[in-house]
Amino acid sequence: MLDIQVNFAAGSRYDPPNRSGLAAMTAHLLSTGTRAAKGCLGLTEAQIEDRLAEIGSVIADTVDGDSVALRLRTLSAASKRDAALAVFASILQCPALPEKKLVREKQRVITALNVSENQPQAQAEKAFKAAVFGAHPYGASPDPKSIAALTQADLMSFYQAHYTAQHAVLSIVGDCDRPQAERIAEQLMRALPERAPGAALPPVAPLSGSSEIKLLHSASQAHILIGAPAIARGDPDYFPAFIPAAQPGSFQISLQTRQDQASEALRVVFMGCRWII
Structure with missing residues (x-):
């Protein structure tokens, strides 16, 4: 087996104003079609799925606030590996980001967001x-209006700006030696867009004081979140209990309880926090 992951500094913190959801939409649409070009296969979404199924390979993506991770898992036999890498390289370097697929995905995401509006969590x-x-980018959330506004040009511009070798970290684990790994890296990185690094992420402002927000909902359970900005991933005091991010991520306590027990649950949590401090 061979596992390959490419991380780009292309997470949701880079979404422009009124375009929340752009980073995630771009990542999800990369595998819905590719353009025929030098070193790239021109493939439809169905052809990508068929080729991967034939050789037993899987391509997946994950998006968080800071980055996008694109992953390939394939058999390491030369014929299987090379076929999978040809598809993966085409997705990375020559995405078509088809308008028809964008319309489909926008409707899917908008439907999911509308459903989530009724979910207390x-x-x-x-x-x-x-x-x-x-107002920090970490605080933004996509909504139906921002998703509906996304265009194919938005996605292509975002791809060109952020899916670059300068923004990439490549990890290769599995059945290959160093010369093979170097050839794989060259194949995947050589034709990525070239763009200078973008503007630095603004700092996360510390909270000026505590506050309590109550949202009314008919659910039988209360959903409670407590937290604040914590520390950044590179902080010397970082340890794995916190959510890592390029800027201070959130320390968060989450619980659910019956509506009539919410006050008592909060009292217990605050007692525990005082004991820890």
């Missing part, structure tokens, strides 16, 4: 992010 998480991070 989703409402609590959105309010929590906004309260902890304010």
Whole structure:
């Protein structure tokens, strides 16, 4: 087996104003079609899926606030590996980002967001992010309006700006030696867009004081989130209990309890926090 992961500094913190969801949409649409070009296969979404199924390979993506991770898992036999790498390289270097697929995905995401508006946990998480991070990019959440506004040009511009070798970290684990790994790196990185690094991420402002936000909901359970900006990933005091991010991520306590027990649950949590401090 061979596992390959490429991370780009292309997470949701780079979403422009009124375009929340752009980073995630771009990542998800990379594998829905590619353009025929030097070193790239021109493939439809169905052809990509068929080729991967034939050789037993999987391509997946993950998006967080700071980065996008694109992963390939394939058999290491030369014929299987090379076929999978040809598809993966085409997705990385020559995405078509088809308009038809964008329309489909926008509708899917908007439907999911509309459903989440009635879910107490989703409402609590959105309010929590906004309260902890304010106007900082970490505090933004996609909504139906921002998703509906996305265009193919937005996606291609975002790809060109952020899916670059300067923004990439490549990890290769599995059945290959160093010369093979170097050839794989060259194949995947050589035709990525060239763009200078973008503007630095603004600092996360510390909270000026405590606040309490109550959202009314008919659910039988109360969903409670407590937290604040914590420390950045590179902080010398960082340890794995916190959520790592390029800027201070959030320290968060989350719980659910019956509506009539919410006050008592909060009292117990605050007692525990005072004991830890």
